[in-house]
Amino acid sequence: MQSNRLGWILLAPTLVILFFFGVVPFLYVLWLSFHQWNPFALDPTIVYNGADNFRALVFDSGFLSSLGVTIAFVFFAVLSELIIGYLLAQAFLKEFPGKAFFRTIHTLPLIMAPIIVGSIWKLMTTPSIGIIPSLLDSWFGFDLNIGTSAVAAFTVTVVMDVWHWTPLVTLTLIAALVSLPADPFEQAQIDGANKRQIFWHITLPMIAPALLATVFIRLMDALRTVDEVLMLTGGGPGSATRYLGVHIFKEVFPKTNYGYGSAVSIIVLYLTIVSCWLLYVALIAPRNKKA
Amino acid sequence: MRRQRTWLYLLFWIVVSFLTLFPIYWLFVISVKPAVELFSTPEIILSSVYWKNYVDVIYDETLRGYMVNSLIISTGNAFLVTTLGFLACYALSRFNLGGKESIFFWTITNRMAPPAVFLLPLFLLLTQVYRIGDFTLLDTKIGMILVYCTFNLPFAIWTLRPTIDGIPKEPRRGGLRRRGERLDGDHRDRPAAGAAGPRRDADPHLGLRLERVSARRDADQLQRPHADDRPVRIRHDDRHRMGRDGGDLDVHPDPGADRLQPGSAPHRRRPDLRRRERMMR
Numbered sequence: 001m002q003s004n005r006l007g008w009i010l011l012a013p014t015l016v017i018l019f020f021f022g023v024v025p026f027l028y029v030l031w032l033s034f035h036q037w038n039p040f041a042l043d044p045t046i047v048y049n050g051a052d053n054f055r056a057l058v059f060d061s062g063f064l065s066s067l068g069v070t071i072a073f074v075f076f077a078v079l080s081e082l083i084i085g086y087l088l089a090q091a092f093l094k095e096f097p098g099k100a101f102f103r104t105i106h107t108l109p110l111i112m113a114p115i116i117v118g119s120i121w122k123l124m125t126t127p128s129i130g131i132i133p134s135l136l137d138s139w140f141g142f143d144l145n146i147g148t149s150a151v152a153a154f155t156v157t158v159v160m161d162v163w164h165w166t167p168l169v170t171l172t173l174i175a176a177l178v179s180l181p182a183d184p185f186e187q188a189q190i191d192g193a194n195k196r197q198i199f200w201h202i203t204l205p206m207i208a209p210a211l212l213a214t215v216f217i218r219l220m221d222a223l224r225t226v227d228e229v230l231m232l233t234g235g236g237p238g239s240a241t242r243y244l245g246v247h248i249f250k251e252v253f254p255k256t257n258y259g260y261g262s263a264v265s266i267i268v269l270y271l272t273i274v275s276c277w278l279l280y281v282a283l284i285a286p287r288n289k290k291a
Numbered sequence: 292m293r294r295q296r297t298w299l300y301l302l303f304w305i306v307v308s309f310l311t312l313f314p315i316y317w318l319f320v321i322s323v324k325p326a327v328e329l330f331s332t333p334e335i336i337l338s339s340v341y342w343k344n345y346v347d348v349i350y351d352e353t354l355r356g357y358m359v360n361s362l363i364i365s366t367g368n369a370f371l372v373t374t375l376g377f378l379a380c381y382a383l384s385r386f387n388l389g390g391k392e393s394i395f396f397w398t399i400t401n402r403m404a405p406p407a408v409f410l411l412p413l414f415l416l417l418t419q420v421y422r423i424g425d426f427t428l429l430d431t432k433i434g435m436i437l438v439y440c441t442f443n444l445p446f447a448i449w450t451l452r453p454t455i456d457g458i459p460k461e462p463r464r465g466g467l468r469r470r471g472e473r474l475d476g477d478h479r480d481r482p483a484a485g486a487a488g489p490r491r492d493a494d495p496h497l498g499l500r501l502e503r504v505s506a507r508r509d510a511d512q513l514q515r516p517h518a519d520d521r522p523v524r525i526r527h528d529d530r531h532r533m534g535r536d537g538g539d540l541d542v543h544p545d546p547g548a549d550r551l552q553p554g555s556a557p558h559r560r561r562p563d564l565r566r567r568e569r570m571m572r
Contacts, residue, residue: 004381004387005389006386006387007382007385007386007387007388008382008386010378010381010382010384011378011379011382011394013375013378013379013386014375014376014378014379014398014444014448016396017375017437017440017441018398018401018415018439018440018441018444018445020421021413021437021438021440021441022401022404022441023407024412024416024420025412025413025416026404026409026415027409028415029409029412032412034409058545084386088307091300091303091304094296095297095302096297096299096300096304097297097301098301098304102307102308105308105311105312106307106308106311108311108312108315109311109314119316119318120314120315123317123318123321124314124317128330129321129329129330129333130333131333131335132315134332135335142496142557146483163310163311163314186498203494213449217446217449220399220402220403221402224403224404224405224406224559225404226330226406226407244405245405245406245407248405248407248408249407251405252408252410252411253407258408261407261408262408264408265404265405265407265408265409269400269403269404269405270405273400273403275347276399276400276403277396280396
């Protein structure tokens, strides 16, 4: 066994960078969340106000509704990404001409910056410029207007997220499916299992670790989506797509309410860490220990 | 039937690719329209192409400066993140560091932070706290690269670690062995019978890798066909229902062995006979 000192030396640069650019700002935000501070107000001093920010948060209907729509957004987006991603990964396992070419095309959305994705979808769905409202109107007589309809705006943000992130799910699941051994599937077929039984009792349990790691990363990123949605709908109409990231952004930048924004961030961070940690401890860590 | 399936998959992927590419195509359509035409009825097919937008972008000095900035920051960040991420993963994977699983989870919590609210603390830290004399990290490229590390380093560590965990360590004991083969008495890591998991004993080197084998295992290796293999005659040397090596032919391990004739396949031979033969030579 090599000495552990070398291990710590190798890990040190990472820990130092994460400490100075991750932990210190976090501590600052934590400290700020117990203060009232609006640097552009009449009185720009930082005033300690105990847990007032957190108390206000519980009764803030804006925050609560934004929490609700965020959970709905994460649920629909991540679930659709998993289902579509799995089906596409299965389709990629078959042999057909031009497979590598199609895989490259399918990966293209992943390399785009979120702000660009947001502007593309804005160009596609804004009435009068966008092609989607015009086609829907001429084919079905359906009026899609993300500026006025809450449901339409919500749906378009979900579709945009699915378009952007399904390739990530597909790529991870292809890697997981390819590494599965053939024996259990052959045995199940010999035993007369049908496709549905094979999926539920063999495929799903065997790809569960990879599936969960993907859910984990997607959940985390979907909870903190800002730029795409801000670009596409700006959180509107009303507060229909005012997800937590957008809510914090609007609290901190236009309103310059730093203390309150910090408190919301701390709560969001806490919720994210707790849900991810539960997922990690229950489902992913045991596998790492075994390996 | 099989041909039809292939066409079906091809068709399916063409449709999926169309859906994937359409938003990008639409971005292009908008990019080659003059501003006046933007608000006319949208058409899928391009009727005329207006390249002036691209010319403007290419000849825009300021924009070129921004592009160089982006290139330097993203390349520098990718380089730094890959290097540090690899070192960190190596440490987490190969060393028995105290609390390393907690450190591993802690790294990813840095990525979960809502970015909007962390901009202000970072700004204040870069301008006022992290300074050496007159030098501050604000408005420097290295400052941006380091800030991006906070979000990208955890991602790199989480995606690299399974790969580094998968690279086999050197054998625990002296001697080379073929992949998947175990030394006598080494029962660790052996998967339970019927346990599901990737096949561990597959030999990617097809037996071509160097190996040093113990004398004990040599006996097994003798079963392989050998250059001076000759069929062993059993039936015709048999006088006392006993083989040449003194083994009882009635309990021969291979039930078909007593039908062996001179010139029959060498791999049906008994390995123990071969060994005796060689020792006598």
